[in-house]
Each structure stands twice: as C-alpha cells, then as structure tokens.
Amino acid sequence: MTTSMNRVTAEKRADKCCGYCFEKVEKNHGDVEVEDLVKLGSIILSVEDDSESPPIYCDVCKDNEKLAITFCVDCEKKMCRRHEEYHDEYQNAFSRTQHKKISAEEYKKSPDRYTVRTCYKHNDEELQKACRNCHKTFCNSCNTDKKCISSAKTGSKNHEIEELPEYSKKLKIELSKLxxxxxxxxxxxxxxxxxxxxxxxxxxxxxxxxxxxxxxxxxxxxxxxxxxxxxxxxxxxxxxxxxxxxxxxxxxxxxxxxxxxxxxxxxxxxxxxxxxxxxxxxxxxxxxxxxxxxxxxxxxxxxxxxxxxxxxxxxxxxxxxxxxxALPFYLDLIMKEKKENGHCTSISSIANTELLCGQDNALEILDSSTLKSKIKVSSTSVNGVAKHKQGYLALHWENEKNYIILYSPELVFMKLFGEFYRATDKYSQLSATKTQAIAMNPDEKLLNVYNTKGEFQFSTKLLECKRPWGVHSLPDGTVLVSDFVGGCVRKYRLAEGNQHSLWMCADLVAPVGLTTDAAGFIYVASFSAKRIYIISQQGKKMKELTHPELQEVKEIYDITVDSEVVSLACGVYGVLQFRMMYEALVR
CATH class of the missing domain: 1.20.120 (Four Helix Bundle (Hemerythrin (Met), subunit A))
Structure with missing residues (x-):
C-alpha cells in the first residue's frame, strides 16, 4: 500500500490518478467518473500529508537534551553528534563487529522497524511466533502448550502457532482487503x-x-x-x-x-x-x-x-x-438539565429566552437556550405555573390546601392571589390569560375561576371527567382539560357556574399537561406513555411524537411550546428540550 501511495509523486499529482489504485487514468474507471476518482485521490492524500513527525532527541543526554542525528540499530540508541563520536571511538577500540547506524531522518520514517521486540517473560529472547486464535506473540522459550484463552470461541484446546513473519504477512493481506x-x-x-x-x-x-x-x-x-x-x-x-x-x-x-x-x-x-x-x-x-x-x-x-x-x-x-x-415529523433532542434534589412538575414559556419551572421545593426561572438557572427561590411544592401581566402565578400545595401566589418578575412575593382546600396532594395545574386565571381542583373535579386581580369569580364542576389534571385557557375564553384516568382531552366553554362541552378527544394514555402553539395545535404530554400527542383545534388526534431519550424518563408532568421548541417537565429527570422537525412538503 505504501508503494501505491508513494507512486503519486509531486510531478504525477498534476495527472488524473485513480482514488483506489493511484494509477493514471484517461477515461471512466468502472462506473465512476474520472473527476470523482481524482477527487477521491486528493482526499486520501490530504489525510496522509496533514501530519509532521516530531523531533527526536538523544537518548544518552540527560541534563540538556540535544537533537539526535543518528541511530544505532545494535544499541537501539538515538545519539547526538558528541555521543556518536564516543560511540564510534568505543567501537573502534573494543568491538569486533561494526554496529549498524542509520540517520535520524531515516529512523523517523519507521522507528519500529529498527527495534527488536523481546518477550516480556524472557527479556533476551526475540518474539518469533504467534497464535492464530488469541493473537498473542511468543519467543522460542515460551511454553505454547497451555490452553488458549480463545478456545471457547474457536473450539481449539491449545494455541495454534505460526511463525510471526508469515502470520503477520497473512494479516496484512486481510487488512489490505479491508x-x-x-x-x-x-x-x-x-x-x-x-x-x-x-x-x-x-x-x-x-x-x-x-x-x-x-x-x-x-x-x-x-x-x-x-x-x-x-x-x-x-x-x-x-x-x-x-x-x-x-x-x-x-x-x-x-x-x-x-x-x-x-x-x-x-x-x-x-x-x-x-x-x-x-x-x-x-x-x-x-x-x-x-x-x-x-x-x-x-x-x-x-x-x-x-x-x-x-x-x-x-x-x-x-x-x-x-x-x-405542517405537522412536526419527529423530535430532535436539544438538551437536558437534570435537577439535583428537585422534582420538576410544571413548566411554562414566559419569554423568548426564559422558562418558568415549578418544583416540589422551589420556583425557578431558566434560560431557555441553556436550561441554566437565572433566578431561584425556595418554596413549598409548586403544582402549576403561568404568566401574569404583573409577573408570574404559581399554584402551591401545603397542608391540604392550594395557594395561588402572585410573584414579581424577579420572583419576589407580591400577594396571595387565591386559595382552596384539598384532601390529597394529587397534582393539579394552573392557567391564565389576559382576562382570567383558572386553577384545577382534581379532588372535587372543580375549575376555580379568578379575575386578573385575584378575585374569585365562580367554580364549575366537571362531571364528565374521572380524574381531571391539566388545564389550559385559550384566548377566546374556552378551556382545555386533560382527564388523566379517562384518557381524553375535553374542550369547554365556561359560563357563570356551569360549562358547555364542545368536543372530546379520546384514546390518550394518561394525559397530563397541555398547551397550544401559534397555529392553534394542541400538545398533550402523556404521564406514562412517554410521548406527546398533537390534537387539532377541532379535537382530532393528528400525531404522536416520541424520542429514545423519553424512554429513560419515569414520568412527564407538564409541557410548553415556544415556536418550534418543546420543553417537558419530567419529575426527578428534570427538564428535557426538543426541536420539532417538520416534513419537507412543497407543492
């Protein structure tokens, strides 16, 4: 192979040479165009020519290293000019045979060729044999009658010995084919x-x-x-x-x-x-x-x-x-941020570059481009988060009671927005628009509605739901609700004290958090199915998206979408962020 590569000398590089065999060609080589073959040759040459050998130093000099100019094959030493003179004087005076020396430049071309490989068990013995099964090398003094370590794979009980040069030659042929x-x-x-x-x-x-x-x-x-x-x-x-x-x-x-x-x-x-x-x-x-x-x-x-x-x-x-x-075609993982000592249960896009994340022990603002914390405050368990015109809303749970707290943009407590009793700590969510805020009470199957000042307006009972979880308010006043046990998403139009069901999308596995994108598509996270459902504005299930990284997640609690980026709150696994890739359809 070296001969073939060296054949492409400086004067021949101007000719058209095959990228496989490096022979000069003047017409198509098989099914490959001449120009392609020449380009392939230049690719391989560029790989071969892009490295330089490092300088070599005298092996005898200790205090002040000097560049070596020669190498003694018999002594296996690189020497500077001064030590070469000492070496030659000693050889002339005491040695019966003349040692073979080569230049340092020749040695640099192939240093291993001038080094005798000896057996690690018998230091004075040169390696002469090799096993075809385990690829170990031996000298003539080694015991090769022992059981070969590759016997379980090959069925052989002993080493299959062959002379080292012959076996190396066979392996070279195999490597050349590869x-x-x-x-x-x-x-x-x-x-x-x-x-x-x-x-x-x-x-x-x-x-x-x-x-x-x-x-x-x-x-x-x-x-x-x-x-x-x-x-x-x-x-x-x-x-x-x-x-x-x-x-x-x-x-x-x-x-x-x-x-x-x-x-x-x-x-x-x-x-x-x-x-x-x-x-x-x-x-x-x-x-x-x-x-x-x-x-x-x-x-x-x-x-x-x-x-x-x-x-x-x-x-x-x-x-x-x-x-x-167009609908997204698949998910492409952007990044993940595992929360140490935290349980991420809610998430919401609050700006082009920020995410609001609720945990079981903290409320946190993340940089959406890095998922690194910008502001973090310790708190009781946060079930839901939402953006408010004055700052942010967070739905806390403690001592069988839910508290809705209004925070400033710097996550400083501003006021108690609302509260209601709960018998259990089942997860619930919060949603807000420019005109109202809605909190889910899953124990009583109630939607509690407040105005933007935090004044309670009314409650409405979701009789059709088995275990409501997520809630998302739409700008037109309608509300989306996910039914965790019922396996569906329902859309309601709310009125004073009651609601009117508009549609239901069924056959969903454990739906929890839900949101919408700018086009009106509805995105629903599955708690245990490790996937995202996409639903049309008319309530038709359009797509299911998943990713290998989601198979490692124990559960998903909440979801938010900003442009083509979807972020998931994944409990102890932290926050996962994906880019939604779209089908390339042009008509």
Whole structure:
C-alpha cells in the first residue's frame, strides 16, 4: 500500500490518478467518473500529508537534551553528534563487529522497524511466533502448550502457532482487503456529498419557480393580494434559509464522517507499513472491528425539513395563494438539565429566552437556550405555573390546601392571589390569560375561576371527567382539560357556574399537561406513555411524537411550546428540550 501511495509523486499529482489504485487514468474507471476518482485521490492524500513527525532527541543526554542525528540499530540508541563520536571511538577500540547506524531522518520514517521486540517473560529472547486464535506473540522459550484463552470461541484446546513473519504477512493481506472497502466507503460518502449539493440546487430551482408564480399573481390581483404575495415571498426566503442550514449541517456531518474514515485509513496504512509484526498481530482484531464498523456505517440522504408547505386553491379565474401549517415529523433532542434534589412538575414559556419551572421545593426561572438557572427561590411544592401581566402565578400545595401566589418578575412575593382546600396532594395545574386565571381542583373535579386581580369569580364542576389534571385557557375564553384516568382531552366553554362541552378527544394514555402553539395545535404530554400527542383545534388526534431519550424518563408532568421548541417537565429527570422537525412538503 505504501508503494501505491508513494507512486503519486509531486510531478504525477498534476495527472488524473485513480482514488483506489493511484494509477493514471484517461477515461471512466468502472462506473465512476474520472473527476470523482481524482477527487477521491486528493482526499486520501490530504489525510496522509496533514501530519509532521516530531523531533527526536538523544537518548544518552540527560541534563540538556540535544537533537539526535543518528541511530544505532545494535544499541537501539538515538545519539547526538558528541555521543556518536564516543560511540564510534568505543567501537573502534573494543568491538569486533561494526554496529549498524542509520540517520535520524531515516529512523523517523519507521522507528519500529529498527527495534527488536523481546518477550516480556524472557527479556533476551526475540518474539518469533504467534497464535492464530488469541493473537498473542511468543519467543522460542515460551511454553505454547497451555490452553488458549480463545478456545471457547474457536473450539481449539491449545494455541495454534505460526511463525510471526508469515502470520503477520497473512494479516496484512486481510487488512489490505479491508482498506479497499474503506476506499469504496470514502467514495460513497463523497458521492452523497455531491448528491446533497445537487439537491440543494433543486431547492434553488423550486424557490425561483415559486417566486415567478407569486409575481404572476401579484400582477393580476388588487393591492391587498400584493401584500399577501410579499408575505409569501418572505416565507419562501425563510424556507430557503432553513434548507441552506440543513444542507450545511448535513455536509458538515459528511465531512466529519469522511475525516474519520480517512484517519482510520491512514492509521491502518501506518500499521501495515511502519509498525512491527507483533503490533499487527496484537492490533489486528481491534482494527478489523473498527474498519468493519466504518464500512457498515449508515449514511443517509439529506432530508430537507420545512415548517410550511405551499398550497394553490384555484376557483374559476381567481387564484388565491395560502399558507397551511405542517405537522412536526419527529423530535430532535436539544438538551437536558437534570435537577439535583428537585422534582420538576410544571413548566411554562414566559419569554423568548426564559422558562418558568415549578418544583416540589422551589420556583425557578431558566434560560431557555441553556436550561441554566437565572433566578431561584425556595418554596413549598409548586403544582402549576403561568404568566401574569404583573409577573408570574404559581399554584402551591401545603397542608391540604392550594395557594395561588402572585410573584414579581424577579420572583419576589407580591400577594396571595387565591386559595382552596384539598384532601390529597394529587397534582393539579394552573392557567391564565389576559382576562382570567383558572386553577384545577382534581379532588372535587372543580375549575376555580379568578379575575386578573385575584378575585374569585365562580367554580364549575366537571362531571364528565374521572380524574381531571391539566388545564389550559385559550384566548377566546374556552378551556382545555386533560382527564388523566379517562384518557381524553375535553374542550369547554365556561359560563357563570356551569360549562358547555364542545368536543372530546379520546384514546390518550394518561394525559397530563397541555398547551397550544401559534397555529392553534394542541400538545398533550402523556404521564406514562412517554410521548406527546398533537390534537387539532377541532379535537382530532393528528400525531404522536416520541424520542429514545423519553424512554429513560419515569414520568412527564407538564409541557410548553415556544415556536418550534418543546420543553417537558419530567419529575426527578428534570427538564428535557426538543426541536420539532417538520416534513419537507412543497407543492
């Protein structure tokens, strides 16, 4: 393999050389284009040429290290000029045989080749043999009749001994074959990288086509349609930015993969060409496993997510261009923050960069970009949290009683907002809008309604619910309630002392906290099913989302959504934060 690599000298690099065999090619090599082969060769060369050997110092100098200029093969010592002179004088005076010396530069090219590997049991004996099963090395004085440690896997009772040089030669052949597979893998990764660039070009074409259609609509419509068209152009521009970002991240990951495979290729190349036979034997198994893992690495095509999809609704000769919300396709973990000595039971987005988190012993404001604490105050158990025009509301539980407390933006106590008795410490929640605050009493199945000043307005009993848990107020005055035992979410319109049921979404497992996004979709956390349900404004279950990280969580209590980021209160597991990824549908 060294011979093949060295064949690509400075004068030949200007020619077109194959990335697999490094022979000069003038036409397509198999099914691969010449230009691709040349690029592959440059990839491998860049990996090989990017390192420099460190300087070597005299082994005899002790107080003041000096650079070595020569190496004695027989003494196995690197020497500076002064100690080389002492060495030569001693050899001329006392030695019968002349020691072999080489230059320091030649030694640096392959240091292990000039070092005799001796047996760790018999220090004066050179390693001569190796076992084909356990890959141990032996000298001629070693007892090789003992039971081999790999006998359980191979079925052999004793070592299967072979001469070290011959066995090393066989392993070199095997490693060379594996390196050929690595070369093919590098080529496939490169092709995927090129395919990603082509796909991004297709996106550019789609963007251009959509802009042309929008311009045509603007020319025919009245001023109000022009304004909608400009808004649509903005969405298209954002679509392009989103896909540029995804493509850049994808190509970055391909570059990392390519670098890893190239470095593995280089390490194996050095093992084959510069290391001792015993190293090849002892490192063969781990190197083979790493190469096999790299060859089997799954590298998929680039997926271009987008938050919107474009729809044309044509009626007669009038064309109306609309935007329709897309549903998230999967969850991508952003970060997690485990709470030490805390039990996170409620969470709410209170600003673009902040989260309000309620725990069994504290109330805390978190930086949503890092999940690190900004303000924290010790308190009794917090069941629910909500934003208020003066600050924040927190629903506390202590001594069979719930207290609603109004805090300032700095989490300083302002006043008692409301209170009601509870027989148990079952979890409940709190919600607020610009006109009212609503607290859940799960023991009595009651919704307690207060105005923004904290004055009690009325209570209404939820007779249809088996064990109400979460509550979320909507701007139009309606209320969403999750039924933990009933396995459903209900929507109510409240009136003085009573409520009117609008719809019910069933077949949910242990629904607890719930919230909505800007488009009106409803997000419901499942306490034990370790998933998120998405429900339409009409009460239809649209999607279920989960993630491997959620399988490690014991329970989920509450959920909040801010733009495309969803945050979960997960009890002793703390806070988990995911980015919702959307399907790339453009019509």
């Amino acid at each position: 390196m050929n597979l690595l070369s093919a893998k590098i080529s496939s990764v490169y092709e995927l990288e090129q395919a990603a660039a082509t796909d991004l070009g297709n996106v550019e074409d789609k963007v251009t086509a959509m802009n042309d259609k929008v311009d045509a609509v603007v020319a025919e419509q009245i001023e109000i349609i022009k304004q909608k068209a400009e808004a649509l152009k903005t969405m298209i521009h954002l679509y392009r930015i989103d896909n540029d970002t995804v493509a850049t991240e994808y190509r970055s990951e391909l570059t990392k993969t390519k670098g890893y495979i190239g470095q593995l290729w280089k390490t194996t190349h050095q093992l084959l060409t510069q290391r001792h036979d015993s190293d090849i034997v002892t490192q063969y198994r781990s190197t083979k496993e790493e190469i096999t893992s790299a060859v089997n690495l799954q590298v998929g095509l680039c997926q271009f997510p987008t938050r919107k999809m474009l729809v044309k609704a044509v009626e007669h000769r009038d064309v109306e261009v609309q935007l329709r919300e």
